[in-house]
Amino acid sequence: MGSTRRCEGMEDKLVEYLDGRAKPAQRRAVEEHLAGCEGCSVRAQEFRALWSVLDDVPAISPTPGFDAALRARLVAEPVRRGFWEWMPAPRFAFAALALVAMSVWVASVPRVTPNQSAKIQTAVSDADFSMIRDLPVLENYDVISKFDALSELPVSQDPARAKAESR
Amino acid sequence: MLDVKAGDEQSFELLLRKYRTPLVNFLNRMVRDSTAAEDLAQEVFLRVYRARKEYAPSAKFTTWMFRIATNLALNSVRDNRHRQMDISIDQPVDAGDEDQRTIDVPDRTPSIEQQLLTRGRSEIILRAVHALPEKQRAAVLLHKYQELDYDEIARILECSESALKSLLFRAYETLRVELAPLVKPTEALKN
Numbered sequence: 022m023g024s025t026r027r028c029e030g031m032e033d034k035l036v037e038y039l040d041g042r043a044k045p046a047q048r049r050a051v052e053e054h055l056a057g058c059e060g061c062s063v064r065a066q067e068f069r070a071l072w073s074v075l076d077d078v079p080a081i082s083p084t085p086g087f088d089a090a091l092r093a094r095l096v097a098e099p100v101r102r103g104f105w106e107w108m109p110a111p112r113f114a115f116a117a118l119a120l121v122a123m124s125v126w127v128a129s130v131p132r133v134t135p136n137q138s139a140k141i142q143t144a145v146s147d148a149d150f151s152m153i154r155d156l157p158v159l160e161n162y163d164v165i166s167k168f169d170a171l172s173e174l175p176v177s178q179d180p181a182r183a184k185a186e187s188r
Numbered sequence: 189m190l191d192v193k194a195g196d197e198q199s200f201e202l203l204l205r206k207y208r209t210p211l212v213n214f215l216n217r218m219v220r221d222s223t224a225a226e227d228l229a230q231e232v233f234l235r236v237y238r239a240r241k242e243y244a245p246s247a248k249f250t251t252w253m254f255r256i257a258t259n260l261a262l263n264s265v266r267d268n269r270h271r272q273m274d275i276s277i278d279q280p281v282d283a284g285d286e287d288q289r290t291i292d293v294p295d296r297t298p299s300i301e302q303q304l305l306t307r308g309r310s311e312i313i314l315r316a317v318h319a320l321p322e323k324q325r326a327a328v329l330l331h332k333y334q335e336l337d338y339d340e341i342a343r344i345l346e347c348s349e350s351a352l353k354s355l356l357f358r359a360y361e362t363l364r365v366e367l368a369p370l371v372k373p374t375e376a377l378k379n
Contacts (some may be wrong), residue, residue: 033353036331036360037338037376067364075317075332075363077370078310083212083226089206091230095237 028054031061039068189240189249200240203234203249210334211257217329218317219268228264244301247343249334255344258326265322283368309370316366319343323347324359331356 031054037043038051055062189203211232216225235256243252300312317325323345331340342352364371 032357033350035351036356064361064364067371068360069370071360071364071367072332074367074370075313075328076215078313078317078333080209080213081216081222082207083229087208087212087226087230090226091204091233094230094234098234100237156210 028058028061035065035068039072040063040127189237189243189245200235200237201291202219203236205269207250207253209234210239211214214254214329214334215257215261217314217317217333218258218325220314221266224264228257228260228372231260248340251340251343253345254330254334254340258330258344261323274324300366312370313367317365319366320359324355324362327355 034043034047034051038048043051055065085124189199208229211229212222212225215228215232216222219225219228236253312378317328320328326345327341330336330344331338336344338349340354342349345352345355347355
């Protein structure tokens with residue numbers, strides 16, 4: 022039973038061994054088995070003899086018309102043009118690409134409409150106006166010194182007022 | 189092949205000159221029809237040419253080429269087998285006797301000794317190789333006649349190396365028995 026199992030294990034080793042392509046460890050294992058197994062040893066000899074017999078099949082040459090027939094089929098092939106082959110020249114392709122990129126960039130930049138521009142100007146004017154309006158109070162120290170309660174109020178986030186206070 | 193991919197037509201000519209003979213021989217041994225083999229070989233080169241732009245050198249060119257060839261050969265063999273198995277539905281069958289519903293074909297295959305007398309040695313060998321199951325046949329042809337590496341043949345046949353070696357073992361075992369008279373001609377003549 023043990024030798025049968027070992028013989029079955031020869032199935033994927035014997036051909037490689039006879040080929041001369043087995044790794045050293047595998048070669049030694051096969052040689053060890055062949056030395057002790059007559060059946061596999063005979064099989065190995067007959068495989069070698071078989072390979073000599075298979076060499077008796079002569080090679081054939083393609084017929085003289087082979088190349089011409091192939092060329093005729095190649096010529097009859099439909100021409101497939103890839104996407105880039107439609108471009109006339111590399112420099113034009115580059116120019117077209119640059120134009121497309123620039124168009125995309127210009128389109129992505131946010132524009133300021135006339136209404137938005139007017140609103141911004143109005144907002145600035147309103148800030149200046151309220152600063153001017155409160156100026157007499159701000160310049161009166163007596164009034165400011167009594168405004169302790171104001172310190173408990175949250176600081177205004179208005180940048181125009183913050184700028185005015187910083188002066 | 190990379191030069192062919194780049195559009196070098198002369199490189200394609202070089203590939204053609206280098207591989208047409210081994211390709212025709214492989215296909216001839218697979219399908220046992222030299223005319224069909226040449227037709228299939230041309231088809232292989234056509235497909236190589238068509239796919240040249242997509243070619244990526246992730247595997248050897250021969251692996252790629254022989255995989256195309258093997259697939260075409262297997263398709264051809266299967267198509268021919270189906271044609272040979274066609275039975276006319278108009279063929280009369282004796283409905284009265286159940287035993288005669290099947291069509292019995294006498295085995296007129298001559299013994300190998302008779303074939304030795306009437307056929308060439310190479311024809312007998314090719315016949316035995318052609319009688320192998322398709323994948324075993326392809327494995328033997330790629331191993332014995334094209335002398336490709338195991339990993340290459342395994343990729344072509346889309347199996348593991350271990351499976352390939354078992355395939356080859358079983359194929360050679362069958363051929364060893366089938367072609368025994370050729371291996372030991374003196375013993376065959378005694379019988």
